[in-house]
Amino acid sequence: MSREVKKIPELFGSCVFNERTMRKYVKEKYFQEWKKCLSDGKPLTLEVADGIAEGMKQWALENGATHFTHWFQPLTGITAEKHDSFISPSDNGRIIMEFSGKELIQGEPDASSFPTGGLRATFEARGYTAWDPTSYAFIKDNVLCIPTAFCSYGGEALDKKTPLLRSMEALNRQGLRVLRLFGNNDVTAVKTTVGPEQEYFLIDKSVYEKRKDVMYTGRTLFGAQPPKGQELDDHYYGTIKPRVAAFMEELDEELWKLGVLAKTEHNEVAPAQHELAPIYTTTNIAADHNQITMELMQKLARKYDMVCLLHEKPFAGVNGSGKHNNWSMTTDTGLNLLEPGETPYENAQFLLMLCAVLQAVDDYQDMLRISVASAANDHRLGAAEAPPAIISVFLGEELEGIVDSIVNDTGYTEKSKSTLRIGVDVLPPIPRDTTDRNRTSPVAFTGNKFEFRMPGSSQSIAGPTTVLNTIIADSLCVFADELEKASDFTSALHELIKRTFKEHGRILFGGNGYDESWVAEAEKRGLKNLKNSSTALPEYMLPKNIELLTKYGVYTESEIIARNEIHMEHYCKVIAIEGETLVDMVQHGILNAVSEYTAALSETLIKKRKALPEVPCRVESALIGTLSSLNESLLDKMVSLKSALETAPSVGSAELMKYYHDEVFLKMEDMRAVIDKLETLTATEYWPYPSYYDMLFSV
Numbered sequence: 001m002s003r004e005v006k007k008i009p010e011l012f013g014s015c016v017f018n019e020r021t022m023r024k025y026v027k028e029k030y031f032q033e034w035k036k037c038l039s040d041g042k043p044l045t046l047e048v049a050d051g052i053a054e055g056m057k058q059w060a061l062e063n064g065a066t067h068f069t070h071w072f073q074p075l076t077g078i079t080a081e082k083h084d085s086f087i088s089p090s091d092n093g094r095i096i097m098e099f100s101g102k103e104l105i106q107g108e109p110d111a112s113s114f115p116t117g118g119l120r121a122t123f124e125a126r127g128y129t130a131w132d133p134t135s136y137a138f139i140k141d142n143v144l145c146i147p148t149a150f151c152s153y154g155g156e157a158l159d160k161k162t163p164l165l166r167s168m169e170a171l172n173r174q175g176l177r178v179l180r181l182f183g184n185n186d187v188t189a190v191k192t193t194v195g196p197e198q199e200y201f202l203i204d205k206s207v208y209e210k211r212k213d214v215m216y217t218g219r220t221l222f223g224a225q226p227p228k229g230q231e232l233d234d235h236y237y238g239t240i241k242p243r244v245a246a247f248m249e250e251l252d253e254e255l256w257k258l259g260v261l262a263k264t265e266h267n268e269v270a271p272a273q274h275e276l277a278p279i280y281t282t283t284n285i286a287a288d289h290n291q292i293t294m295e296l297m298q299k300l301a302r303k304y305d306m307v308c309l310l311h312e313k314p315f316a317g318v319n320g321s322g323k324h325n326n327w328s329m330t331t332d333t334g335l336n337l338l339e340p341g342e343t344p345y346e347n348a349q350f351l352l353m354l355c356a357v358l359q360a361v362d363d364y365q366d367m368l369r370i371s372v373a374s375a376a377n378d379h380r381l382g383a384a385e386a387p388p389a390i391i392s393v394f395l396g397e398e399l400e401g402i403v404d405s406i407v408n409d410t411g412y413t414e415k416s417k418s419t420l421r422i423g424v425d426v427l428p429p430i431p432r433d434t435t436d437r438n439r440t441s442p443v444a445f446t447g448n449k450f451e452f453r454m455p456g457s458s459q460s461i462a463g464p465t466t467v468l469n470t471i472i473a474d475s476l477c478v479f480a481d482e483l484e485k486a487s488d489f490t491s492a493l494h495e496l497i498k499r500t501f502k503e504h505g506r507i508l509f510g511g512n513g514y515d516e517s518w519v520a521e522a523e524k525r526g527l528k529n530l531k532n533s534s535t536a537l538p539e540y541m542l543p544k545n546i547e548l549l550t551k552y553g554v555y556t557e558s559e560i561i562a563r564n565e566i567h568m569e570h571y572c573k574v575i576a577i578e579g580e581t582l583v584d585m586v587q588h589g590i591l592n593a594v595s596e597y598t599a600a601l602s603e604t605l606i607k608k609r610k611a612l613p614e615v616p617c618r619v620e621s622a623l624i625g626t627l628s629s630l631n632e633s634l635l636d637k638m639v640s641l642k643s644a645l646e647t648a649p650s651v652g653s654a655e656l657m658k659y660y661h662d663e664v665f666l667k668m669e670d671m672r673a674v675i676d677k678l679e680t681l682t683a684t685e686y687w688p689y690p691s692y693y694d695m696l697f698s699v
């Protein structure tokens with residue numbers, strides 16, 4: 001069937017107030033001022049803002065917008081918007097459509113219900129939103145959305161975007177220092193780029209609505225394994241079903257209209273699992289675009305009577321969903337700093353960038369781990385499907401060979417046995433090995449970028465990306481400090497690269513990260529193994545981490561304290577909701593269903609015994625026995641879970657997290673084992689909830 005031919009280049013960005021559109025709608029003078037503000041990193045004057053707002057309004061009205069909103073990313077991890085219409089009263093009871101520069105650049109939402117971790121006193125409930133002029137405004141559902149940063153009255157960041165912008169600035173500054181040393185004087189900006197691969201599940205709406213756990217918590221709290229799961233690997237890259245294909249087609253189109261570079265769509269490993277990857281872009285834009293992508297996925301799925309599950313682990317026993325963050329650094333002259341160069345000198349620069357990443361990842365393993373820690377992601381990390389909770393870097397054989405040869409002062413190839421001196425002797429061309437398929441590594445070099453594979457599918461990429469930017473900015477700063485002082489740059493550089501590879505070599509690991517032996521090996525190397533959120537999150541407050549984040553102005557100390565509080569509180573709330581939901585489903589569904597089925601079996605048993613006294617009726621009596629005792633045990637476990645939920649102590653957040661993990665989460669796991677057994681033993685028509693099979697093969 002031929003689909004309607006749509007002109008994609010015209011479609012692309014048609015709902016975005018981008019440069020092309022701005023040129024058309026904004027007076028040249030204001031347009032140039034805006035460009036200048038961007039390149040100088042200066043705020044817009046009110047006059048310029050008014051000029052832009054006027055053009056933006058005209059464009060928005062022509063494109064059907066009736067309202068505008070400051071679109072921001074509070075610490076809930078999702079986006080927030082409050083709509084204001086353009087209308088303003090005029091003479092004779094009429095209205096005009098108004099939108100001022102002040103309304104464009106600043107908003108004042110009463111944001112007292114967003115999490116602040118105590119940053120905003122209740123007497124000062126106002127929050128401020130400020131336009132991020134590097135991110136274009138767009139129209140979504142007839143609303144003009146202005147991407148903004150969100151902060152408190154005192155200027156503290158209450159969102160995920162502000163720290164991300166600050167971290168980009170930190171890396172820009174330090175990156176430029178290093179590039180100057182290499183004589184790269186034409187570069188005026190270093191940007192970080194990210195391309196997040198987004199995984200998700202699609203299930204039919206009708207089964208979704210029968211599972212309170214999926215509705216309330218995003219994941220199944222129980223469910224026996226179906227006879228067929230992902231064993232055959234027949235879903236991965238498989239043919240896309242018509243309903244899903246139609247959904248993906250519309251999703252692509254909607255994303256393109258919004259300027260999102262949606263590129264690849266395919267089926268993933270698990271049944272009902274899919275992936276969308278965009279083309280990479282600057283990190284703050286990529287973070288905005290990923291939020292839009294997640295929002296649209298959820299909205300559009302409904303249109304096709306499906307529900308999009310973004311949870312990291314909707315189903316036990318089949319793969320969970322992650323978000324691979326492909327990260328790199330690019331100059332405004334178009335140079336990818338993680339691309340091996342053509343000449344030895346370029347390669348020396350590349351190797352220094354590599355050193356920056358290795359040092360950063362090694363020194364701040366905890367920060368990276370924390371940036372992806374959540375109750376939901378705990379189900380993935382370390383569960384032999386996603387990277388382990390231990391952080392390591394994979395470089396690939398060729399590059400590791402080069403690192404080894406530098407550390408040991410040996411020639412890299414058979415031919416060049418001479419001692420490697422970067423920039424002096426000829427370093428062999430670094431092979432562009434883009435064939436990495438070590439899927440078990442949390443931080444893998446993939447030819448010209450690093451792929452950070454730990455982020456969860458539902459989380460904003462702003463957090464992990466902020467950490468990547470900041471820790472690598474720190475390495476670059478330390479390197480620049482040392483190299484700027486050197487009298488002989490080349491030999492100082494050689495020493496530095498060699499020393500860094502040597503000191504941080506322990507973070508390199510090319511083996512199978514799922515293997516048990518890696519845990520022991522990593523421990524021997526002194527690498528951290530922060531198995532779950534309740535052990536990882538408290539490390540956020542280590543002095544070295546606070547020092548790092550405040551040094552580059554990415555967070556103030558009070559912002560760090562606030563965020564830590566919010567993350568820990570969030571963890572507890574998630575587990576509490578899961579616990580409550582499980583109690584509810586057991587109490588109102590399972591206990592009763594099993595009891596009814598047992599009663600029916602008993603009736604059959606009585607009848608059979610009467611009719612056929614010589615038959616032992618082993619099936620019925622064994623089933624009745626097993627079901628009854630399992631159901632009794634489930635009742636006890638439920639009562640114990642309920643009481644654990646009711647008697648949660650009032651202690652500090654770290655202790656409370658431990659409580660929720662040990663007393664609530666583990667009890668739920670224990671209950672699940674019983675429930676799954678009950679499900680396999682209970683006749684289908686009695687079981688009150690859709691099975692794994694019903695859900696995984698529902699579309």
Ligand code: ADP
Binds near residue numbers: 193195281336446
């Ligand atoms: P695959 O991992 O399937 O081989 P690619 O490596 O081509 O696919 O790309 C995966 C993701 O990495 C895409 O989102 C792509 O845009 C992104 N990517 C490619 N180059 C860079 C880069 N220099 N910086 C950040 N992301 C990048």
Ligand code: MG
Binds near residue numbers: 197326451
């Ligand atoms: Mg990839």
